[in-house]
Amino acid sequence: MKKHLILLFSAALVLAACNAPKAADESASPLDKVLVRDFFPDVANNLPVTEVTRGKFPIIDMHSHDYVENAEQIAQWVKTMDAVGVEHTAIMHCSWIGRPFEEVVELYAPYKDRFRFWCCFDYSDMSEEGIQKACDLLERYHNELGATGVGELGDKGEGDTYARPVEGRDIHIDDPRIQPLIRKAGELKMPISIHIAEPIWMYLPMDDKNDGLPNGVAWHVDTTNCLGYNQLMVTFENAVRENPGTLFIACHYLNMSHDWPRLGALLDKYPNLYVDISARVAESAHTPRATREFLIKYQDRVLFGTDNGFEPEMYHGIFRVLETNDEHFYVPEYNYHWALSGFNLPDEVLKKIYHDNALRILNEYK
Numbered sequence: 001m002k003k004h005l006i007l008l009f010s011a012a013l014v015l016a017a018c019n020a021p022k023a024a025d026e027s028a029s030p031l032d033k034v035l036v037r038d039f040f041p042d043v044a045n046n047l048p049v050t051e052v053t054r055g056k057f058p059i060i061d062m063h064s065h066d067y068v069e070n071a072e073q074i075a076q077w078v079k080t081m082d083a084v085g086v087e088h089t090a091i092m093h094c095s096w097i098g099r100p101f102e103e104v105v106e107l108y109a110p111y112k113d114r115f116r117f118w119c120c121f122d123y124s125d126m127s128e129e130g131i132q133k134a135c136d137l138l139e140r141y142h143n144e145l146g147a148t149g150v151g152e153l154g155d156k157g158e159g160d161t162y163a164r165p166v167e168g169r170d171i172h173i174d175d176p177r178i179q180p181l182i183r184k185a186g187e188l189k190m191p192i193s194i195h196i197a198e199p200i201w202m203y204l205p206m207d208d209k210n211d212g213l214p215n216g217v218a219w220h221v222d223t224t225n226c227l228g229y230n231q232l233m234v235t236f237e238n239a240v241r242e243n244p245g246t247l248f249i250a251c252h253y254l255n256m257s258h259d260w261p262r263l264g265a266l267l268d269k270y271p272n273l274y275v276d277i278s279a280r281v282a283e284s285a286h287t288p289r290a291t292r293e294f295l296i297k298y299q300d301r302v303l304f305g306t307d308n309g310f311e312p313e314m315y316h317g318i319f320r321v322l323e324t325n326d327e328h329f330y331v332p333e334y335n336y337h338w339a340l341s342g343f344n345l346p347d348e349v350l351k352k353i354y355h356d357n358a359l360r361i362l363n364e365y366k
């Protein structure tokens with residue numbers, strides 16, 4: 001009886017402690033305090049964590065930029081490429097990073113068997129005569145400086161704002177004035193790498209219905225005075241359709257990784273269209289089964305690319321997603337609240353995406 005009373009008393013004390021009034025700042029639910037932008041939880045599950053420090057097969061990186069500050073850093077980059085298994089890397093010229101094209105070629109010359117160079121279209125003079133000069137310059141870059149491809153062109157609605165030496169404001173890829181340049185690239189067998197639009201979450205309302213809100217906010221596109229997502233896709237499809245002799249590489253899965261059937265339909269329709277996977281790990285690895293299915297189905301039309309500096313860990317993260325069956329992991333650097341999972345791609349698909357598709361293009365498009 002006595003023991004029973006003691007137990008009851010203890011229980012009452014515990015209850016009193018649980019119900020003790022809280023300080024005002026502690027009264028809100030954690031759900032009121034945790035911000036979406038901070039939501040990168042520790043994974044509680046006991047799951048495999050696979051570190052992949054070297055690609056399973058040799059790699060050609062078809063999308064990178066002149067990220068280095070000096071020749072020493074190029075040497076460091078080459079060491080990293082050796083360590084992670086990248087045979088060579090495409091350095092794309094563009095407005096937002098790097099040095100003038102001639103200087104890029106000169107700086108990387110000691111390692112010219114490890115890098116290839118893409119150059120921009122020159123929009124300095126948009127007259128017919130000026131475009132002819134730009135065609136001549138493209139040919140000179142190709143023949144004399146070894147430019148392999150054109151790009152990265154970049155149109156987020158305001159025209160090719162990635163271009164150097166001048167931006168192509170209001171010049172979209174189907175602009176009649178630049179069609180001679182696109183045909184010229186085809187004649188020279190220079191593939192055109194182009195960044196069209198942004199992932200769909202950057203266009204959706206920035207509210208609680210936006211599934212990609214944290215990164216959507218960071219890269220939000222205001223389309224008030226420029227082309228929107230679907231209008232840009234029309235310009236791109238016009239160019240691909242009207243230039244069957246030119247190969248187009250749509251960077252970042254054409255920013256269409258939210259809609260694999262739509263992207264697949266374009267690939268079905270246009271044999272002169274490829275996509276690269278660069279800088280879209282998070283946008284594809286939160287739907288690993290659908291992405292895997294897409295990559296297997298279009299295994300001949302997908303190219304490996306990074307577009308994100310040259311730190312070894314950057315490569316490792318991409319390998320983990322492509323090669324492993326790891327699931328439910330967060331990568332805060334990608335700035336989404338999503339957990340990611342690996343694709344566990346079959347070897348024959350990995351080989352093509354890592355290397356063989358790029359090699360086929362580079363052999364044909366020298």
Ligand SMILES: [Zn+2]
Pocket residue numbers: 063064065092152307
């Ligand atoms: Zn890029």
